[in-house]
Amino acid sequence: MSTTTERPAGPTSTATRTVVVIGHGMVGHRFVEALRSRDTDSTWNVVVLSEEADAAYDRVGLSSYVGAWDRSALALSGNSYAGDDLVEVRLGTRAEQIDREARVVTTSQGEVIAYDALVLATGSYPFVPPVPGHDSEGCYVYRTLDDLDGIRARAEAAIARAASEGREANGLVVGGGLLGLEAANALRLLGLTPHVVEFAPRLMPLQVDEGGGAVLKGLISNLGVQVHTGAGTSSIAAQDDGRLAVELSDGTALLTDLVVFSAGVRPSDAVARAAGLAVGERGGVTTDATCSTSDENVWAVGEVAAVEGRCYGLVAPGYTMAEVVADRLLGGEATFPGADLSTKLKLLGVDVASFGDAMAATPGALEIVHTDATKGTYAKVVVSDDARTLLGGILVGDASAYTTLKAYVGREVPGDPGALISPAGAELGADALPDDAVICSCNNVTKGSICGAIAEGACDLAAIKGCTSAGTTCGGCLPTVKKLLVDSGVELSKALCEHFEQSRAELFEIVASTGIRTFSGLLARYGAGTGCEICKPTVASILASTSSDHILDGEQAALQDSNDHFLANIQKNGTYSVVPRMPGGEVTAEQLITIGQVAQDFGLYVKVTGGQRIDLFGARVEQLPAIWQRLVDVGMESGQAYGKSLRTVKSCVGSTWCRFGVQDSVGMAVDLEHRYRGLRSPHKIKFGVSGCARECAEARGKDVGVIATDKGWNLYVCGNGGQTPAHAKLLASDLDDETLVRYIDRFLMFYVRTADRLQRTAPWLDALEGGLEHLKAVVCEDSLGIADDLEAAMGRHVEGYQDEWKAVLDDPEKLSRFVSFVNAPEEADPTIAFDESGPRKVPVLLGLPTVRENV
Amino acid sequence: MTTLITAAPVDDVAPTARAVIRPGVLPAPGAKQWVPACPVARLVPGRGVAVLLPRGRQAALFLLPNGMIYAVGNIDPYAGAGVISRGLTGDRAGEPTVASPLLKQVFSLRTGTALDDPEVALPTYAVRVQHGLVRLGVPHP
Ligand SMILES: Cc1cc2nc3c(=O)[nH]c(=O)nc-3n(C[C@H](O)[C@H](O)[C@H](O)COP(=O)(O)OP(=O)(O)OC[C@H]3O[C@@H](n4cnc5c(N)ncnc54)[C@H](O)[C@@H]3O)c2cc1C
Ligand code: SF4
Numbered sequence: 001m002s003t004t005t006e007r008p009a010g011p012t013s014t015a016t017r018t019v020v021v022i023g024h025g026m027v028g029h030r031f032v033e034a035l036r037s038r039d040t041d042s043t044w045n046v047v048v049l050s051e052e053a054d055a056a057y058d059r060v061g062l063s064s065y066v067g068a069w070d071r072s073a074l075a076l077s078g079n080s081y082a083g084d085d086l087v088e089v090r091l092g093t094r095a096e097q098i099d100r101e102a103r104v105v106t107t108s109q110g111e112v113i114a115y116d117a118l119v120l121a122t123g124s125y126p127f128v129p130p131v132p133g134h135d136s137e138g139c140y141v142y143r144t145l146d147d148l149d150g151i152r153a154r155a156e157a158a159i160a161r162a163a164s165e166g167r168e169a170n171g172l173v174v175g176g177g178l179l180g181l182e183a184a185n186a187l188r189l190l191g192l193t194p195h196v197v198e199f200a201p202r203l204m205p206l207q208v209d210e211g212g213g214a215v216l217k218g219l220i221s222n223l224g225v226q227v228h229t230g231a232g233t234s235s236i237a238a239q240d241d242g243r244l245a246v247e248l249s250d251g252t253a254l255l256t257d258l259v260v261f262s263a264g265v266r267p268s269d270a271v272a273r274a275a276g277l278a279v280g281e282r283g284g285v286t287t288d289a290t291c292s293t294s295d296e297n298v299w300a301v302g303e304v305a306a307v308e309g310r311c312y313g314l315v316a317p318g319y320t321m322a323e324v325v326a327d328r329l330l331g332g333e334a335t336f337p338g339a340d341l342s343t344k345l346k347l348l349g350v351d352v353a354s355f356g357d358a359m360a361a362t363p364g365a366l367e368i369v370h371t372d373a374t375k376g377t378y379a380k381v382v383v384s385d386d387a388r389t390l391l392g393g394i395l396v397g398d399a400s401a402y403t404t405l406k407a408y409v410g411r412e413v414p415g416d417p418g419a420l421i422s423p424a425g426a427e428l429g430a431d432a433l434p435d436d437a438v439i440c441s442c443n444n445v446t447k448g449s450i451c452g453a454i455a456e457g458a459c460d461l462a463a464i465k466g467c468t469s470a471g472t473t474c475g476g477c478l479p480t481v482k483k484l485l486v487d488s489g490v491e492l493s494k495a496l497c498e499h500f501e502q503s504r505a506e507l508f509e510i511v512a513s514t515g516i517r518t519f520s521g522l523l524a525r526y527g528a529g530t531g532c533e534i535c536k537p538t539v540a541s542i543l544a545s546t547s548s549d550h551i552l553d554g555e556q557a558a559l560q561d562s563n564d565h566f567l568a569n570i571q572k573n574g575t576y577s578v579v580p581r582m583p584g585g586e587v588t589a590e591q592l593i594t595i596g597q598v599a600q601d602f603g604l605y606v607k608v609t610g611g612q613r614i615d616l617f618g619a620r621v622e623q624l625p626a627i628w629q630r631l632v633d634v635g636m637e638s639g640q641a642y643g644k645s646l647r648t649v650k651s652c653v654g655s656t657w658c659r660f661g662v663q664d665s666v667g668m669a670v671d672l673e674h675r676y677r678g679l680r681s682p683h684k685i686k687f688g689v690s691g692c693a694r695e696c697a698e699a700r701g702k703d704v705g706v707i708a709t710d711k712g713w714n715l716y717v718c719g720n721g722g723q724t725p726a727h728a729k730l731l732a733s734d735l736d737d738e739t740l741v742r743y744i745d746r747f748l749m750f751y752v753r754t755a756d757r758l759q760r761t762a763p764w765l766d767a768l769e770g771g772l773e774h775l776k777a778v779v780c781e782d783s784l785g786i787a788d789d790l791e792a793a794m795g796r797h798v799e800g801y802q803d804e805w806k807a808v809l810d811d812p813e814k815l816s817r818f819v820s821f822v823n824a825p826e827e828a829d830p831t832i833a834f835d836e837s838g839p840r841k842v843p844v845l846l847g848l849p850t851v852r853e854n855v
Numbered sequence: 856m857t858t859l860i861t862a863a864p865v866d867d868v869a870p871t872a873r874a875v876i877r878p879g880v881l882p883a884p885g886a887k888q889w890v891p892a893c894p895v896a897r898l899v900p901g902r903g904v905a906v907l908l909p910r911g912r913q914a915a916l917f918l919l920p921n922g923m924i925y926a927v928g929n930i931d932p933y934a935g936a937g938v939i940s941r942g943l944t945g946d947r948a949g950e951p952t953v954a955s956p957l958l959k960q961v962f963s964l965r966t967g968t969a970l971d972d973p974e975v976a977l978p979t980y981a982v983r984v985q986h987g988l989v990r991l992g993v994p995h996p
């Protein structure tokens with residue numbers, strides 16, 4: 001900085017008059033530059049008072065400070081006026097008072113500076129709504145470099161703490177206008193999950209209309225910004241852990257690490273007001289079209305000026321005002337011509353533009369709208385009542401037409417105004433194109449040859465690329481190719497749900513190869529949104545299949561279906577059924593007695609299942625631990641009847657008792673059940689083991705059926721009962737015990753890895769390319785070379801098995817979740833009732849409540 | 856924890872506690888009784904708990920991984936059972952949701968409305984966090 005504060009203010013040798021500029025923002029700086037470049041005779045001496053410690057910087061580009069954290073990169077060029085003796089900038093110096101009589105300004109340093117002309121360029125300050133708690137620690141505004149430093153420090157501390165607490169760090173932006181979205185993006189770049197609360201029913205209410213707002217909300221939400229529109233902020237309360245609890249006016253609440261207010265700006269007109277200058281109704285120093293205030297020696301420029309009663313929140317009109325005042329001080333005649341408030345910007349990578357009469361305020365104005373939900377674009381033009389003159393418009397998602405359209409504002413449109421925004425080129429309905437139209441220009445592939453490939457059975461993009469080479473170079477044609485595929489009726493999506501485009505098998509591969517062990521991690525890298533009841537249990541199952549962590553450990557607890565969460569089967573009235581494991585259908589007398597006593601003590605309904613075990617119905621959540629404690633005490637374990645996992649291994653009595661038996665089917669069944677118990681899979685898995693070809697265990701109706709031969713065992717796979725019964729198919733014959741187990745290991749793991757969500761083994765085999773022959777090759781001949789891998793994975797499962805119930809009983813934290821009401825752990829759910837008057841105990845359901853309580 | 860659970864419901868205090876940012880921001884006016892639910896720390900992000908309310912009503916209270924806290928009615932209107940708190944949370948095109956664990960109907964956590972059946976809705980309750988304790992706002996009888 002070349003200027004110093006020591007040099008006394010006042011006329012120097014050449015200059016005869018002094019202009020004092022209050023505020024060294026973008027407009028203040030532009031004024032000084034304009035004046036100095038025009039004042040060729042050096043008649044004015046300039047003193048600038050800057051409250052901020054930094055000389056004028058690029059406030060419009062403030063957000064680019066995030067990441068590089070380099071103040072000098074934002075400095076406006078020439079802001080030190082190096083080598084110009086007529087300009088003196090006093091940084092960190094506030095103008096405190098103006099005495100218009102004496103024509104002096106008093107600074108925060110107590111100096112008194114005389115002026116001939118005074119230019120107010122004090123800009124605006126952020127408006128902070130008077131919400132209770134708005135001044136809590138952790139609340140910020142978004143206007144200066146210092147604000148951003150404060151936000152950064154807070155965010156970094158919050159992220160460190162959140163990581164140690166195993167949660168996300170987040171931030172809330174109050175206000176969903178242009179600046180609010182910029183602030184949200186800054187929070188995102190800092191590593192926080194941003195929330196935006198906007199009182200209006202849409203984002204950027206000043207620039208876009210409802211339709212555009214909806215598209216914008218979709219685009220912004222996809223970037224991980226949580227948008228809450230139509231909600232105000234009711235209160236902010238600091239919590240003991242330093243976080244802030246924010247209550248929203250829609251009744252919801254948010255726990256957040258920091259709050260940024262971006263609820264609009266107000267002109268910084270306090271000093272001017274105190275000096276008795278006229279101010280506008282909504283603030284701002286009133287000026288005429290020459291930017292002259294109610295005092296002829298005082299001028300106002302930039303955001304603080306209410307030119308003919310109107311304030312401008314953009315930098316371009318401010319620059320024009322600066323030029324006007326510079327001209328006037330040198331005796332010129334310039335006036336402020338009004339300003340174009342058109343805006344085009346890229347927010348979080350999303351194009352938004354509005355121009356002219358965007359809101360169709362002109363009487364009789366007509367609106368023409370084009371929305372493309374899949375592409376996430378919205379375009380609107382506003383035309384005069386005769387549909388000939390373009391008045392304005394809004395573009396969201398794709399603003400490439402902005403420049404052209406803006407050029408047409410106020411002019412007559414050639415032809416149909418709707419054509420201005422009709423989607424161009426390839427998007428013009430691919431089916432309308434002739435067969436010889438070139439779709440892929442890189443490789444000169446026509447629509448005809450692509451459609452030909454589809455007709456010959458190419459049913460996905462990869463296949464079309466393979467046989468036509470369309471889309472293999474720049475990829476720009478792929479959307480059109482995809483559209484041709486879709487138009488031809490080909491079902492493309494293997495997507496698990498709206499949050500993951502991948503199939504379950506693909507997610508399994510991703511988990512196995514990347515080692516990602518959390519749902520949030522997987523979602524962040526490979527998915528979108530926050531998940532749902534489809535992808536969460538699927539990922540939970542994959543995580544469980546690939547490790548031996550308890551399914552209720554850490555973040556996994558939140559992914560489990562209600563059944564897995566309470567390790568029991570939910571029944572129609574919200575009670576649970578309890579099924580202890582009885583491998584091979586074996587049970588000791590002592591265990592049977594305990595089951596009976598438990599049923600009696602807790603009033604449970606008892607039924608023997610088709611899988612050779614006992615089901616106890618009607619247990620309330622808070623009874624489950626006590627019931628299981630007694631079962632575990634007599635050596636029983638969870639039967640995983642609630643899980644997508646191995647259910648039972650049904651067996652006949654076999655050679656030990658039966659006169660026909662050729663092998664010990666019970667012994668084998670018990671061994672198999674012990675080996676595979678607890679294995680999580682895409683769907684439930686059932687086994688059967690019969691001691692001879694008479695097949696009393698109905699093993700061929702099971703996913704894995706083992707039938708004794710005089711030489712060993714025949715292995716059948718992929719059968720099931722249920723809605724679409726399927727007989728299991730012979731995979732291998734006359735196996736010895738060890739080979740049998742190895743083949744089953746391979747078969748199960750191959751299924752677990754490659755099946756879709758909720759796909760049982762029979763439909764999985766149907767869908768498997770190459771069918772049974774391929775499966776035989778993989779399992780018996782190791783054609784893919786993955787047998788060792790599959791066996792090792794199963795080995796880890798067997799090694800790591802633990803009884804889920806016993807582990808819960810040993811863990812007070814997990815145990816504490818088994819209550820009906822969090823605020824009344826001793827209370828039973830009063831809505832649960834049973835009817836015991838008939839032949840068997842049955843649940844009684846509530847009448848369905850129809851009244852809606854409005855709170 | 857016991858002390859928190861037995862903490863008496865507090866009544867809504869005078870207007871100063873909830874200032875209006877801009878006219879019309881506040882939800883349906885009317886004093887509420889603020890029923891203590893549990894400490895925030897007791898909530899597992901992504902899961903719910905059931906809260907017993909005065910007059911035998913029950914609410915399902917959820918903390919989402921992004922920090923949002925919602926409360927809706929706990930009784931599944933399709934099944935007539937108090938199970939909503941045990942459902943899985945998530946979102947549908949950005950709208951926060953919970954799915955009933957019984958027949959998997961999906962409800963908006965914000966408005967309580969069943970997404971595929973706008974005629975059906977769970978009641979919603981206001982949420983407030985003070986000194987780490989979550990309370991639900993229930994209208995005075
Ligand atoms: C994040 C962000 C993004 C933006 N994006 C855009 C955009 O894309 N397009 C656009 O056109 N506009 C944008 N703006 C608005 C634009 O920055 C302002 O319109 C412009 O900066 C106004 O310039 P100004 O000089 O009038 O006020 P300011 O830049 O606010 O400067 C005023 C200066 O005066 C100082 N001051 C105030 N009172 C005193 C006093 N008594 N004594 C001494 N000094 C004082 C202040 O500290 C401040 O440094 C954005 C603003 C922000 C914050
Ligand atoms: S399958 Fe054979 S061994 Fe088993 S019970 Fe029937 S007859 Fe006996």
Ligand code: FES
Nearest residue numbers: 440442473474475
């Ligand atoms: S246009 Fe098809 S790859 Fe470039």
